[in-house]
Amino acid sequence: MxxxxxxxxxxxxxxxxxxxxxxxxxxxxxxxxxxxxxxxxxxxxxxCPAVTKALHEATDEMGIKETFKGYGPEQGYAFLRQTISEYYKGHHTEVSEDEIFVSDGAKSDLGNILDIFDADNTVLIPDPVYPVYVDTNIMANRTICYMEANKDNNFLPMPDYAVDADIIYLCSPNNPTGAVYSKDQLKEWVDYALAKNAIILFDAAYEAFIGDETLPRSIYQIEGAKKCAIEFCSLSKTAGFTGTRCGYTVVPFELKCGDVALHSLWLRRQTTKFNGVPYIIQKAAAAIFTPxxxxxxxxxxxxxxxxxxxxxxxxxxxxxxxxxxxxxxxxxxxxxxxxxxxxxxxxxxxxxxxxxxxxxxxxxxxxxxxxxxxxxxxxxxxxxxxxxxxxx
Structure with a gap:
C-alpha cells in the first residue's frame, strides 16, 4: 500500500x-x-420562505408512493436546469439547460473537474486566491504558475503572453479580494485562452452581489468564452445554501480538446463518481429562481x-x-x-x-x-x- x-x-x-x-x-x-x-x-x-416552503412540499412528496423519487437524472432534474437556463437569459446570456450540471456546490466541482484533465497540465492561478484552487492541484502534482495580483493592478491580474498555461483559474467577484473584472478585461482573458489553447475555470459564486449591469456576471457574456471556459456557480452565498448544498456547473457543447467534447467527459465523470443532488434540495433550489x-x-x-x-x-x-x-x-x-x-x-x-x-x-x-x-x-x-x- x-x-x-x-x-x-x-x-x-x-x-x-x-x-x-x-x-x-x-x-x-x-x-x-x-x-x-x-x-x-x-x-x-x-x-427564504419560498425555499423552505418548497423543502416542505418536496419532503411530503417523498412520503407518497405516487410522487416518491429515487435516483434522479444524471445532470439534475430538468425543472431546475430549465429555471437556471432562464436565469442566465434574464442576464442576457444564452446557456442551454443541457449544458448545465447540478451539483452539491462550486467547491466540490472546482476540485472534481480536474479529473477530466491530465496531470501534465500547467495551471495558472492568481495570488492571492481561494486555497482550494491551489490545494487540489497540489494533490494531483500539477505544475502551478502564479500570476501576481497586487495593489498596482487592483488585484486583477491580466494575461501575459510570455507565460504558457493550460488551465486558468479566474474568480469574479474575487474571493478573497472582492475585486471584479470588467467585460474588456475578461475579453483579454478569453482571447489569451483561445490563443494558448487553454481552458478557463471561471468561479462565479458571488455573481449575485454585482449591482452594476456593465460588469459581467457570467464569463459567457464574453464573445468566444463558450469555446474556452467552464463556469461554476453556487447557491451558498446567493441563497444561503452553505448548509443545504447546491450549485451548478456549465460545460458548453462547443468546448473541445481536439475532437473530444469536454461536456461528454464531465458527464462520464459525474455518472461514475456522483449520484446527484437530492430531489428535495433541487426542488428548494428551483424555488430560488421563481419571482x-x-x-x-x-x-x-x-x-x-x-x-x-x-x-x-x-x-x-x-x-x-x-x-x-x-x-x-x-x-x-x-x-x-x-x-x-x-x-x-x-x-x-x-x-x-x-x-x-x-x-x-x-x-x-x-x-x-x-x-x-x-x-x-x-x-x-x-x-x-x-x-x-x-x-x-
Missing amino acids: KINENYLKLEQSYLFSTIAKKVAEFTKQNPDVRVIRLGIGDVTRPL EGQQQIKENIEYYKQNAALLTEALTELGMSFIGGEHSPYIWLMCKSGMTSWEYFEYLLQEAHIVGTPGSGFGKNGEGYFRLTAFGEREDVEEAIKRLKALK
Missing part, C-alpha cells in the same frame, strides 16, 4: 481550520468575552451589502486602505502599519475580539492584508465597527 504523497506537500492545516482552533483557544481562556466573527464566509440569514424567490434572496443579499457598506464607510473614516465590498461580501484591507497578516489577526482578536482572515493564508501576495466578510448580523457588524474605531 502506498499513499498519495502529494498530500504531504499541502499546508499542515486548512486555513479556516487553523483560525477555528485559534478562536477556540481564545474563547476557552476568555469565556466571558463576546467574539465577533467576520472571518469565515458563512451566511447568517436563514433560508418570489428572487425577491426574497435579493433582500438577504442587500442586507449583506449594507453590512459591507457600513464596514467600508468605517474603514474610510479610519483612513485604512482597502478594496472590495461594493460588489462583493468581502473587504480586503491593508493591515495596520508594520504588522503581518497573522499579527493583525492576533491583534484584532486580543484587543477588539474580532475574527477576520489573515491575507497570507491566500498566498504570498496576501501578506500584509486581511479579509473581512459582510456575512453577519447587523448588530454584530455595528459592534465590530465600534471596536475598530476604539482601537484608533
Whole structure:
C-alpha cells in the first residue's frame, strides 16, 4: 500500500481550520468575552420562505408512493436546469439547460473537474486566491504558475503572453479580494485562452452581489468564452445554501480538446463518481429562481451589502486602505502599519475580539492584508465597527 504523497506537500492545516482552533483557544481562556466573527464566509440569514416552503412540499412528496423519487437524472432534474437556463437569459446570456450540471456546490466541482484533465497540465492561478484552487492541484502534482495580483493592478491580474498555461483559474467577484473584472478585461482573458489553447475555470459564486449591469456576471457574456471556459456557480452565498448544498456547473457543447467534447467527459465523470443532488434540495433550489424567490434572496443579499457598506464607510473614516465590498461580501484591507497578516489577526482578536482572515493564508501576495466578510448580523457588524474605531 502506498499513499498519495502529494498530500504531504499541502499546508499542515486548512486555513479556516487553523483560525477555528485559534478562536477556540481564545474563547476557552476568555469565556466571558463576546467574539465577533467576520472571518469565515458563512451566511447568517436563514433560508427564504419560498425555499423552505418548497423543502416542505418536496419532503411530503417523498412520503407518497405516487410522487416518491429515487435516483434522479444524471445532470439534475430538468425543472431546475430549465429555471437556471432562464436565469442566465434574464442576464442576457444564452446557456442551454443541457449544458448545465447540478451539483452539491462550486467547491466540490472546482476540485472534481480536474479529473477530466491530465496531470501534465500547467495551471495558472492568481495570488492571492481561494486555497482550494491551489490545494487540489497540489494533490494531483500539477505544475502551478502564479500570476501576481497586487495593489498596482487592483488585484486583477491580466494575461501575459510570455507565460504558457493550460488551465486558468479566474474568480469574479474575487474571493478573497472582492475585486471584479470588467467585460474588456475578461475579453483579454478569453482571447489569451483561445490563443494558448487553454481552458478557463471561471468561479462565479458571488455573481449575485454585482449591482452594476456593465460588469459581467457570467464569463459567457464574453464573445468566444463558450469555446474556452467552464463556469461554476453556487447557491451558498446567493441563497444561503452553505448548509443545504447546491450549485451548478456549465460545460458548453462547443468546448473541445481536439475532437473530444469536454461536456461528454464531465458527464462520464459525474455518472461514475456522483449520484446527484437530492430531489428535495433541487426542488428548494428551483424555488430560488421563481419571482418570489428572487425577491426574497435579493433582500438577504442587500442586507449583506449594507453590512459591507457600513464596514467600508468605517474603514474610510479610519483612513485604512482597502478594496472590495461594493460588489462583493468581502473587504480586503491593508493591515495596520508594520504588522503581518497573522499579527493583525492576533491583534484584532486580543484587543477588539474580532475574527477576520489573515491575507497570507491566500498566498504570498496576501501578506500584509486581511479579509473581512459582510456575512453577519447587523448588530454584530455595528459592534465590530465600534471596536475598530476604539482601537484608533
